[in-house]
Amino acid sequence: MLGITFSPADDLKTWRDEVGLTAELLCDADRAVAMAYGAAQSADQERPSRISVLVGTDGLVVNAYEVSDAEGHPAAALAEIP
Amino acid sequence: MALPEIGSRAAAFTLANQDGKQVSLADYAGRQVLLWFFPRAFGNN
Numbered sequence: 001m002l003g004i005t006f007s008p009a010d011d012l013k014t015w016r017d018e019v020g021l022t023a024e025l026l027c028d029a030d031r032a033v034a035m036a037y038g039a040a041q042s043a044d045q046e047r048p049s050r051i052s053v054l055v056g057t058d059g060l061v062v063n064a065y066e067v068s069d070a071e072g073h074p075a076a077a078l079a080e081i082p
Numbered sequence: 083m084a085l086p087e088i089g090s091r092a093a094a095f096t097l098a099n100q101d102g103k104q105v106s107l108a109d110y111a112g113r114q115v116l117l118w119f120f121p122r123a124f125g126n127n
Contacts, residue, residue, distance in 0.1 A: 001116045002105065004097065007123035013100040015123035023118070024105055026097035036093040038085040039119035047121040051085060055092040055107070055115050062114070064085035070120075081114050 001078075004028050004039075005048055038064070052077055092117075 003025040005012070012025040026033075028048070034040035039048040050067040054077060065077060086092065096106040107115070 001118055002110075003118045003120055005120050005122055009098055009100055009102055011123040016100050024099045025123070026099050026105055028095075028097055033093070033095045033097060034119060036095070037117065037119065048119040050121065051119045053086055053092065053117040053119075055110070055117065057112050057114055059092055059107075059111060061086045061088050061090050061092050063088060066085065077116055 002026055004033060006031065006034070006046075054080065 001023040003021070003023050005025070006028055007015075008029070009027045012027060015021075016025050028034050031040045031043045031045060031048075034045070034048045035043070037051065037053055039051045050070060051065060052067055053064045054062040056062040063077075063080065069076075092107060094107055096104050099105045
């Protein structure tokens with residue numbers, strides 16, 4: 001799992017350590033990746049939308065989700081992986 | 083902007099991780115990977 005947001009790397013590092021995450025957290029400062037995946041409408045959007053995208057072993061999109069249940073979503077999405 | 087279409091090729095990217103190391107989607111070739119877009123560090127994500 002790769003977490004992607006707009007926060008600076010230093011903040012990501014501090015927060016990741018604080019909450020004990022093991023996923024890599026990536027800094028999409030210019031919003032280009034978020035825009036490519038539909039998580040942002042423009043380069044000045046303050047925060048990405050809560051979405052996730054499952055990419056298969058062949059590099060194709062297996063599923064894309066708008067996340068409403070942030071707490072339960074990762075387990076539900078990972079459960080779909082065969 | 084719409085979510086990516088199922089079955090379409092996932093857009094390639096390279097971004098810095100929390101340690102400043104460059105990470106590419108291509109690094110995960112041959113593995114399934116969940117891309118999790120979340121609002122911000124320190125938020126209720």
